[in-house]
Amino acid sequence: MGLLDKKNIVIMGVRNKWSIAWGIAQIAHDEGANLIFTYQGDRERKSAEELAxxxxxxxxxxxxxxSDEQIDALFEEIKTKYGTIHGLVHAIAHANTEDLQNDFVYTTRSGFAHALDVSAYSLVAVSRRAKDLMTEGGSIITLTYMGSEKVMGGYNVMGVAKAALEASVRYLAADLGPSGIRVNAISAGPIKTLSAKGVKDFNSILEIVEKKAPMRRGIDREDLGHTAAFLLSNHSRGITGEVVHVDSGFNIMGI
Ligand SMILES: NC(=O)c1ccc[n+]([C@@H]2O[C@H](COP(=O)([O-])OP(=O)(O)OC[C@H]3O[C@@H](n4cnc5c(N)ncnc54)[C@H](O)[C@@H]3O)[C@@H](O)[C@H]2O)c1
Structure with missing residues (x-):
């Protein structure tokens, strides 16, 4: 029997085969989940369809x-087709390229609002709709990065958005806990994806992690998939409001 047998799990953010969401989807599928993918727009449709x-x-x-309208429509459709959901994976973030290329001090008001809206507020927006469909309790997870805790060159406004995301995880966990819904974040080590390409000197970050992390290796989508499956499953039933680092231990290191 799989960890996620008979669970309906929504996975938001499958863009292509490099996406973290796809790594999570593969393991969740192996663990017996029924999956529901969401993709952003026409540009992502074909590859999301192929992966599904x-x-x-x-x-x-x-x-x-x-878009609140699109989120409302999505959850209406899911309610009609599935009735109940048991899990939701939020693997979505975006910041404007110029805000990742320039120094943080030059972040514009609109660039700041955009990054925080898409990368942090969106978790609140989808959790509010998801809770009504989690009639048997549930587990919500999101993806964050250590750039929320420490300054990571080139991560800029995305680090600020991830700090807001992690605080939102705690407030959501407090609100939804009485309904049997848990909310956690996975703080992932760096992985080559389309989003990661937007971060300056990403390859040198990968090299540093491989050299300095206690486990002397980077992480892959499968590492994240297994942790996500655990957090979505009943095996993690006592855990909520946490930020779980899946980064070969890199975050514990000082010099
Ligand atoms: N790659 C890494 O090194 C790394 C490390 C830690 C955390 N993360 C986080 O993991 C998550 C997934 O990113 P990824 O690295 O797999 O990259 P990715 O580019 O494959 O995924 C990002 C997803 O966000 C979606 N998205 C962006 N704006 C959207 C919008 N307005 N509406 C709907 N969807 C939208 C994209 O379509 C895409 O599917 C992100 O939250 C990212 O910050 C990534």
């Missing part, structure tokens, strides 16, 4: 997470 077809038995829906 690769797993089989996976429905896909379009949802731009910056």
């Amino acid at each position: 077809a690769e797993l089989g038995n996976t429905e896909i829906f379009q949802c731009d997470i910056s």
Whole structure:
């Protein structure tokens, strides 16, 4: 029996085969979950469709997470087709390229609002809709990065957005705990994805992690998939409001 047998799990943010969401989807599928994918827009549709077809038995829906109307429509459709959901994976973030290339001090008001809206507020927006469908309790997880805790060159406004995201995880966990819904974040070590390409000198970050992390290696999508499956499953039933680092231990190191 799989860890996630008979669980309906929504996975938001499958863009292509490099996406962390795809790594999580593969393991969740192996663990017996019924998956529901969401993708941002037309640009992402084809590859989301192909990946869903690769797993089989996976429905896909379009949802731009910056639109309340689209979020409402998404959860209405999911309610009609599935009734109940047991898990939700939020693997979505965005900041404007110029805000990752320039020094943080030059972040514009609109760039700051955009990054915080898409990368942090969106978790609050989807959790509010998801809770109504989690009639048997549930588990919500999001993806964050250590740039929320320490200054990481080039991460800039995204670090600020991740700090807001992690604080939102705690407030959501407090609100939703009485309904049997847990909310946690995975703080992932660096992985080459399309989003990561936007971060200056990303390759040198990977090299530093491989050299300095206690486990002397980077992490991969499978590492994240297994932790996500654990957090989505009943095996983590006593855990909520946490930020779990999956980074080969890099975050514990000083000099
Ligand atoms: N790659 C890394 O090194 C790393 C490390 C730690 C955390 N993360 C986090 O993991 C999550 C997934 O990112 P990834 O690295 O897999 O990259 P990715 O580019 O594959 O995924 C990002 C997803 O966000 C979606 N997205 C962006 N704006 C959206 C919007 N308005 N509406 C709906 N979807 C939108 C994209 O379509 C894409 O599917 C992000 O939150 C990212 O910050 C990544």
